[in-house]
Amino acid sequence: MIILGLLVLESCKERAGGSSQDTASAEMQEAAILAHHQQLGDSLVQLAQAGMLAAVAQAMEKGGPPNAVDFCNIHASSLVNEMAERWNCSLRRTSHLPRNPENAPDADELKILDWYSGLGSEALTSTVWRDGSRVHYASPIQMKLPACLKCHGVPGTDVDAATLGIIKEKYPQDKALNYAMNDFRGMWHLVFEPEPLSHE
Numbered sequence: 001m002i003i004l005g006l007l008v009l010e011s012c013k014e015r016a017g018g019s020s021q022d023t024a025s026a027e028m029q030e031a032a033i034l035a036h037h038q039q040l041g042d043s044l045v046q047l048a049q050a051g052m053l054a055a056v057a058q059a060m061e062k063g064g065p066p067n068a069v070d071f072c073n074i075h076a077s078s079l080v081n082e083m084a085e086r087w088n089c090s091l092r093r094t095s096h097l098p099r100n101p102e103n104a105p106d107a108d109e110l111k112i113l114d115w116y117s118g119l120g121s122e123a124l125t126s127t128v129w130r131d132g133s134r135v136h137y138a139s140p141i142q143m144k145l146p147a148c149l150k151c152h153g154v155p156g157t158d159v160d161a162a163t164l165g166i167i168k169e170k171y172p173q174d175k176a177l178n179y180a181m182n183d184f185r186g187m188w189h190l191v192f193e194p195e196p197l198s199h200e
């Protein structure tokens, strides 16, 4: 009886030990998946941002800010669409004060925007979280370049009349004016659909 009891106890201990090891390795795997997506998100956003900036700068050189307005929609860049397909993810930008109403935040995005806007600008970094089988990625966007002011700054001072006219015509519900340098402007939000870790 006693031996049987001990055996049962031993096997319980083993099982308990095993399951806590399983939990630890599942947690490590989850941490690795999140870290992987954070890095991937950082690279994709950097590429998308650089691609857009290059297109905007080129259009501004040709015909000033009014000519560049159409290049600020992220889907104007085929690069963004290619990335979405290749990495099986969606990419968008959202803001408390969107220019395009399609970029208005949903309830979850609003929570993160609120969190970001309460942080000091040194503390602004990308973040990742899990929602079932999907991994979400967000990274903050600030008014880092003087060029941003030409379309998001103070009308009359930063934004000239021609640019303002085009913005008002294309985006009658625009809220994205009167920003200053280094202001928090919004965030990127990527959603990765489930897929294996190693696809590079």
Ligand code: HEC
Pocket (backbone or CB within 6 Å): 056, 065, 066, 068, 069, 070, 072, 073, 074, 093, 094, 095, 097, 098, 099, 100, 101, 103, 141, 142, 143, 144, 145, 147, 148, 149, 150, 151, 152, 176, 185, 186, 187
């Ligand atoms: C030539 C004008 C122009 C310049 C320069 C410009 N933007 Fe925009 N921005 C726009 C337009 C137009 C939209 C709306 C795009 C759309 O339809 O999604 C926009 C949208 C955005 C959005 C998405 C949220 C929203 O308001 O709809 C963010 C974030 C943003 N801009 C940040 C910046 C930053 C940061 C810079 C500087 C690096 C910058 N923009 C420079 C015109 C400009």
